[in-house]
Amino acid sequence: PAVPAPDMDGVVAALNSAMANGAPGAMARFVGPDGVRSRTVGVQDRVSGAPMDIHSRFRIGSVSKTFSTVVLLQLVEEGKLQLDTSVNTYLPGLLPDDRITVRHLLTHRSGLADYTNAMFEHTVPGFEAVRNRVFSYQELVDLSLSEPRTTQPGVSYQYSNANFVVVGMLIEKLTGRPVADAYERRIFKPLKLGRTSYVHPETRIKGAHVRGYLHPDEEGGALVDSTEQTVSWAQSAGAVISSPADLNTFTSALMRGRLLSPAMMEAMTTVTPTDATDTRFYGLGLRRYNLSCGTQVYGHTGTVQGFYTYTFSTRDGRRSVSAMANTSNHGAANTALGGTLEAAFCGKKPA
Numbered sequence: 001p002a003v004p005a006p007d008m009d010g011v012v013a014a015l016n017s018a019m020a021n022g023a024p025g026a027m028a029r030f031v032g033p034d035g036v037r038s039r040t041v042g043v044q045d046r047v048s049g050a051p052m053d054i055h056s057r058f059r060i061g062s063v064s065k066t067f068s069t070v071v072l073l074q075l076v077e078e079g080k081l082q083l084d085t086s087v088n089t090y091l092p093g094l095l096p097d098d099r100i101t102v103r104h105l106l107t108h109r110s111g112l113a114d115y116t117n118a119m120f121e122h123t124v125p126g127f128e129a130v131r132n133r134v135f136s137y138q139e140l141v142d143l144s145l146s147e148p149r150t151t152q153p154g155v156s157y158q159y160s161n162a163n164f165v166v167v168g169m170l171i172e173k174l175t176g177r178p179v180a181d182a183y184e185r186r187i188f189k190p191l192k193l194g195r196t197s198y199v200h201p202e203t204r205i206k207g208a209h210v211r212g213y214l215h216p217d218e219e220g221g222a223l224v225d226s227t228e229q230t231v232s233w234a235q236s237a238g239a240v241i242s243s244p245a246d247l248n249t250f251t252s253a254l255m256r257g258r259l260l261s262p263a264m265m266e267a268m269t270t271v272t273p274t275d276a277t278d279t280r281f282y283g284l285g286l287r288r289y290n291l292s293c294g295t296q297v298y299g300h301t302g303t304v305q306g307f308y309t310y311t312f313s314t315r316d317g318r319r320s321v322s323a324m325a326n327t328s329n330h331g332a333a334n335t336a337l338g339g340t341l342e343a344a345f346c347g348k349k350p351a
């Protein structure tokens with residue numbers, strides 16, 4: 001069936017709006033039946049003035065959660081663990097509640113508190129305190145367990161990075177190897193994602209990359225260059241580095257069933273609402289947005305110091321959008337960047 005052509009003027013307007021709301025630069029890449037459309041605005045480096053480059057790499061934050069989910073669901077397909085079994089079966093004694101299952105982690109329904117709320121309550125001091133720190137998975141889980149649970153297991157959606165830290169622990173326990181090897185062997189290599197890497201705890205981004213700029217909490221305060229950090233506070237919940245093209249390839253290949261069986265894709269895309277607007281949903285490590293034109297898109301968003309990311313694809317994988325703005329802690333810029341989805345997937349508004 002015919003699909004609307006992307007409204008690339010609308011995409012550029014959204015990118016410019018992200019800049020008007022505090023991002024030094026932004027970019028978006030659309031892949032559809034009629035080929036690739038890329039747009040960039042502003043700069044990827046405020047000091048050198050280097051313009052935003054569509055081939056540059058950047059930190060994708062929680063889009064990493066979908067990569068971690070693919071690895072874990074492949075392990076489920078291989079019979080190494082089961083979704084509705086207690087996490088403590090595979091990681092004895094880790095969690096204080098045997099009722100928390102693997103599925104609860106992937107759907108943010110475990111009740112494990114998100115330690116990043118306290119860690120980054122004061123944005124720049126919180127970031128400076130951890131940007132060069134290396135945490136073990138256990139230390140991050142202990143931070144979560146030092147706070148009360150946020151829900152009884154399975155009862156409600158409560159987003160938490162802790163869930164995907166435990167997913168990383170499961171992957172390493174079940175494969176006997178660092179999570180980086182699993183990403184490489186199971187996703188990056190097969191899909192030839194040449195600009196995607198999982199780097200921890202090295203702080204530098206190798207190769208041509210975007211510099212990220214963190215907004216301080218103080219209105220009008222100077223931007224902080226947050227490009228170099230360990231991202232050890234997130235790891236399997238947020239430490240992947242990628243590029244617009246690789247993200248388009250990843251989400252499209254995922255939706256086309258290149259990484260998981262049809263049955264597992266059915267499980268992954270079975271969603272529940274995450275808010276009262278009936279437009280935002282979560283499945284297994286995957287968001288679904290219902291767009292104004294009725295199109296449903298699947299993918300993930302990312303927020304890591306200095307970088308906002310959206311990467312979504314239609315269910316058939318025929319169309320995908322990846323968009324990035326090199327700032328964070330500035331909600332208006334994030335909302336503006338999200339406007340690329342409506343423009344790209346719904347096309348020009350009817351006159």
Ligand SMILES: C[C@@H](NC(=O)[C@@H](C)NC(=O)CCCC[C@H](NC(=O)C[NH3+])C(=O)[O-])C(=O)O
Nearest residue numbers: 061062120123238301302303304305328329
């Ligand atoms: C929401 C997003 N989640 C992620 O990408 C994960 C990895 N990031 C976070 O949980 C936010 C950490 C603080 C960011 C900092 N904010 C503060 O420090 C606020 N005081 C910043 O904005 O850079 C997602 O799933 O879409």
